[in-house]
Amino acid sequence: MATLDLSAHLKEAKKHGPQARGISDMARxxxxxxxxxxxxxxxxxxxxxxxxxxxxxxDFSSKEFPIPQPLEEGIIRALKAGHSNYPPASGVIECREAVRQMFERRLGLGYPVGSVLIAGGARPMIAGIYYALCSPGDKVVYSLPSWNNNHYCTLVGAEKIEVPTRPESQFFPRAEDLAPHLGQARLLCLNSPQNPTGTVIDRDALSQVCELVLAENKRRQQAGSPPLYLMYDQVYWMLTFGGVTHHTPVSLYPEMAAYTIFVDGISKAFASTGLRVGWAVGPTDVIERMSAILTHLGAWAPRPEQIATAELLNNGPAVDSYLAxxxxxxxxxxxxxxxxxxxxxxxxxxxxxxxxxxxxxxxxxxxxxxxxxxxxxxxxxxxxxxxxxxxxxxxxxxxxxxxxxxxxxxxxxxxxxxxxxxxxxxxxxxxxxxxxxxx
Ligand SMILES: Cc1ncc(COP(=O)(O)O)c(C=O)c1O
The missing domain is CATH 3.90.1150.10 (Aspartate Aminotransferase, domain 1)
Incomplete structure (x- = not known):
């Protein structure tokens, strides 16, 4: 078949610029x-x-940081076994169950499986949280430096409230820096261990933030207004060293379970950025809406990767030796x-x-x-x-x-x-x- 050369038409279209071409305000x-x-x-x-x-x-060089061998073998095995079709919207049940158990075993957090959503990496989870919780004009609070929260605010039309931090607090926000901004906010975003700083929020600092969120939500409950949520991005949590411990809002204050959505996945802990398996764990009503949103985006994690991730997470000794x-x-x-x-x-x-x-x-x-x-x-x-x-x-x-x-x-x-x-x-x-x- 003769090939039509379309380059002149495409060049002509691009010449007019994004606004004249009707590219949306958000996209621009x-x-x-x-x-x-x-x-x-x-x-x-x-x-x-x-x-x-x-x-x-x-990201990782696969030569310096290869993925866990059981993960690689599991993906190949699952693919050869014919797992090549759509996964369920909320994720393959074995993978959701493996994440649920891992949260129980490694973080001491007892969630039902309905609290676990699997998708194609941590990014869709972040987008899902923003879309599920923020209407245009809603306020989102996060500290600076921050990884990409500005872009997600643009995506949903949320108003950014950016709180500067200092090296003395390991570049984490102090409760007194956040306090003036939480009254009007829909979402507070924290990331620990943090990109770009490589620092981990300490127990006291995180406790104080949780206390603020709980006090704010008590006030809102009395006023009959919707809560303030916390996105806790812990995608690097298995990578800590030098005697530092990772803490979670929900382990410090179980009441935080109603307001916290965890973002997590295999990308960083298992040097698997290209495999695209992430999960969110949180209140089932929010998780269920996120699942509905991500279904329309087709942001599922591939089925073989989900099956192999489940096998890996269930294999405690393999995870421990890889992480060590x-x-x-x-x-x-x-x-x-x-x-x-x-x-x-x-x-x-x-x-x-x-x-x-x-x-x-x-x-x-x-x-x-x-x-x-x-x-x-x-x-x-x-x-x-x-x-x-x-x-x-x-x-x-x-x-x-x-x-x-x-x-x-x-x-x-x-x-x-x-x-x-x-x-x-x-x-x-x-x-x-x-x-x-x-x-
Ligand atoms: C803090 C943080 N959250 C989320 C992500 C996204 O992870 P994923 O590759 O699983 O989408 C990254 C990637 O660099 C990150 O640094």
Missing amino acids: SLVGSEILRIAGEVKAFAAQGNKVLDLTVG QMNRNLFTRLGKLSGAIEALKGKGWNVDCISPQGAIYLSLKIDLRGKKTAEGKLLRSDEDTRKYLLEEAGIALVPFLCFGLAEDTGWFRASVGAVSLADCDSFQARLTGALEKLS
Whole structure:
């Protein structure tokens, strides 16, 4: 058959611009990912033959961090057994039951299976929560830096209430920062271990937030108004180290079960970002609406992946040994970066970091504003610092500016999911070399 060349028609259509083409207000106001822009720049720099220590990607190299073998084998087995059709809307029952049991065994939380929804990763769960709870104009509170809450607000037309945080509180919001904003809010979003900071909210800080939510909901119950909900994104919760413990709102205050929706999945804990299995756990009325919404989006997790995830979660020893190795590998890599920063800080450089606590990230401060490069260029911003570190040291980082911050702070995210131990070993020499060239 002869092929019709459509490129001229498509080019002509694009020429008129999104508004003239009738692209919706919402779609036009969605901003592109800054992280992807930086990742593209890093790739282009590496393609010119430069050796880059790429600490930008929030993903894993499958060579450095392979998925659990039982998961791989389970997927292949399930596919060969013919599991190639639509899964049930709320997820394959074995997978929902495995998540339910895992919450019971590992978090001490006794939910019914109706509280568990399975879909294609953590993202659909977040979207489902926003769509199920927020009408246009409703207020959503989250702290900065934050991973993607701004985009989900745009998606549902919610009003963003962004609460800045400080390194002293591990970049988590303090109860007194949140308190003035909760009275009008529909949804409060917390993420721990946190992207981009690699920090874990401590028991006291989380308790205080729960107390605020419970007090607010008591007030609303008396007034007969709908509650304030908490989205608790714990997608990195199995990745904690350095003696840090993950806490949940519902274990601290069981009454929080009525208002908390957990977001979770296999993407991070099992280095399985491309397999797309996530779950939400929460009050059944909210979960049931989320399931209805996600059904229309077709956001199911593939059936073989759900079956294999169920088998993996039911295999406690396999999960334990995989996580032990995963956490060791992450902690060693993050430790090399933080050790280098501590050493340079000790020598008087304006650098800092927060000791690794969880996830695959390290918060590091490299504040070079006001310094001059060997070529006489003044570094004025975090973006200047980022570019300088890439071009001079071959170190690729993501500034916290990409996570909603309005101003430069000198803080960056380093992600170790895609780098080897040897790569991390090169960090100190690379950074030292670049710092020493500044005046
Ligand atoms: C905090 C947080 N939540 C959710 C997600 C999304 O996970 P998934 O790949 O399962 O959609 C990410 C991915 O980077 C994340 O960092």
